[in-house]
Amino acid sequence: MRQRFRDTEHLVRLALLFAAGTLVFVVARALLVPEGFGEYGHFRSGAMVDNQLREPVHAGREACRECHGDAAAALAAGGHAGVGCESCHGALGAHARSEGEVKPAELDAAALCSLCHARNVARPARQPQVDVAEHAEGAACTDCHEAHAPAL
Amino acid sequence: MSVDRRKFLVEATQFLILTGAASEAWPFVAEGHPEAAPGYDVSRHWWAMFIDAEKCIGCGRCVEACKTENDVPDGAHYSRTWVERYYIPAHDVTRPESEPSPHVDSPEAGRYGFREIYPKGPGAKAFFVPKLCNHCTHSPCVQVCPVGATFESPDGVVMVDKKYCIGCRYCVQACPYGCRFIDPRTNTVDKCSLCYHRITKGLTTACCEVCPTGARQLGDLKNPDDPIHELLSTHKVQVLKPNMATGAKVYYNGLDAAVR
Numbered sequence: 079m080r081q082r083f084r085d086t087e088h089l090v091r092l093a094l095l096f097a098a099g100t101l102v103f104v105v106a107r108a109l110l111v112p113e114g115f116g117e118y119g120h121f122r123s124g125a126m127v128d129n130q131l132r133e134p135v136h137a138g139r140e141a142c143r144e145c146h147g148d149a150a151a152a153l154a155a156g157g158h159a160g161v162g163c164e165s166c167h168g169a170l171g172a173h174a175r176s177e178g179e180v181k182p183a184e185l186d187a188a189a190l191c192s193l194c195h196a197r198n199v200a201r202p203a204r205q206p207q208v209d210v211a212e213h214a215e216g217a218a219c220t221d222c223h224e225a226h227a228p229a230l
Numbered sequence: 231m232s233v234d235r236r237k238f239l240v241e242a243t244q245f246l247i248l249t250g251a252a253s254e255a256w257p258f259v260a261e262g263h264p265e266a267a268p269g270y271d272v273s274r275h276w277w278a279m280f281i282d283a284e285k286c287i288g289c290g291r292c293v294e295a296c297k298t299e300n301d302v303p304d305g306a307h308y309s310r311t312w313v314e315r316y317y318i319p320a321h322d323v324t325r326p327e328s329e330p331s332p333h334v335d336s337p338e339a340g341r342y343g344f345r346e347i348y349p350k351g352p353g354a355k356a357f358f359v360p361k362l363c364n365h366c367t368h369s370p371c372v373q374v375c376p377v378g379a380t381f382e383s384p385d386g387v388v389m390v391d392k393k394y395c396i397g398c399r400y401c402v403q404a405c406p407y408g409c410r411f412i413d414p415r416t417n418t419v420d421k422c423s424l425c426y427h428r429i430t431k432g433l434t435t436a437c438c439e440v441c442p443t444g445a446r447q448l449g450d451l452k453n454p455d456d457p458i459h460e461l462l463s464t465h466k467v468q469v470l471k472p473n474m475a476t477g478a479k480v481y482y483n484g485l486d487a488a489v490r
Contacts, residue, residue, distance in 0.1 A: 106330055112234070113234075115378065115450070118383065120378045121379070121381030122391055122394060124380075125381070125390075126272075126383055126389065128391070129390075131427065133427070134301045134427060134431065135298055135436070139439070158442075160442065161442040162442070164295065169355070169436075182347055193290065193291070193343040196346065198287075198288065198344060199350055200357055201287045201288060201358075202285065205443070
């Protein structure tokens with residue numbers, strides 16, 4: 079037995095080296111692996127918070143209804159019932175959060191109406207479509223149609 | 231680590247000043263536990279989208295809304311969502327082998343609508359298809375990320391960790407749907423996050439919010455009262471590239487065989 083362990087010093091050195099290596103690994107790992115990594119999988123769970131913390135830019139139709147109940151009611155009664163406010167009026171999160179201080183941009187009705195209603199072969203047949211120039215004969219869409227309830 | 235944490239706290243405080251809703255979530259957010267934020271439990275959601283391609287009119291409002299909502303750079307090559315137009319010209323039906331391949335275009339990602347460029351007339355076929363990240367359950371993009379900067383969240387959303395992305399572009403190549411791009415301002419990858427900042431607050435995504443025909447509908451598959459269950463059980467749905475077994479969660483109704 080004694081013969082077998084005569085090089086104890088070497089073994090101790092090896093063991094110390096191994097322990098030091100392990101320590102370096104553990105410390106380096108603790109320093110380098112970000113907080114929350116591995117909590118849900120191979121990623122940093124804080125990244126979900128990063129994605130979550132941004133402010134919504136579009137307010138959503140529920141928020142619009144709180145102040146503009148009359149317009150919402152007109153919309154709900156007409157052919158544009160399913161269309162969200164911000165489809166035409168654009169992103170209004172800042173407008174809603176500032177309680178109207180931030181004013182929405184003026185709308186270009188002709189351009190907006192054409193986006194959905196200009197004739198296009200790729201559109202589904204049930205979508206109401208017109209050849210804009212021929213149909214309007216120079217008039218603005220809103221001369222005849224009320225945008226919230228467009229049927230004549 | 232302490233410096234990283236301090237930086238994180240400073241940034242979070244800036245958000246706090248901006249928003250009242252976030253201040254309520256603050257104690258939980260500071261600990262890095264999004265699931266503990268008031269009213270949102272990650273284990274109780276599994277997000278998906280239903281797209282009725284037969285309802286898409288190619289108005290491009292979804293693309294515009296997405297650009298605004300998510301601060302996506304201008305230009306067709308930087309798109310979290312886009313709309314494609316397919317056009318299959320008329321051909322001699324007695325010679326099936328003569329069927330032409332479809333023309334596909336997406337001018338400015340469809341953001342400003344589609345100018346009529348195809349002739350009317352019988353025999354031709356044309357339609358629009360909205361596209362976005364399919365939020366795959368087994369995402370190829372997640373598998374190739376060398377630094378864990380892209381991931382499937384426990385509520386089924388594929389997201390990017392912008393602080394750890396090294397911009398290596400592996401995921402851009404791996405995505406079979408072409409849903410990823412490099413943001414030229416940060417040189418990190420960007421993609422649809424399914425408006426994670428909205429859906430966790432009870433709002434729908436920006437694209438679904440503005441879609442005038444209801445062609446897009448966000449759905450929570452873990453919520454038995456969500457209308458998506460009714461839609462999925464009453465329509466014959468398909469996902470894109472099912473042969474790739476990505477576990478895509480964007481379900482299409484009325485998907486033509488020409489669509490890739």
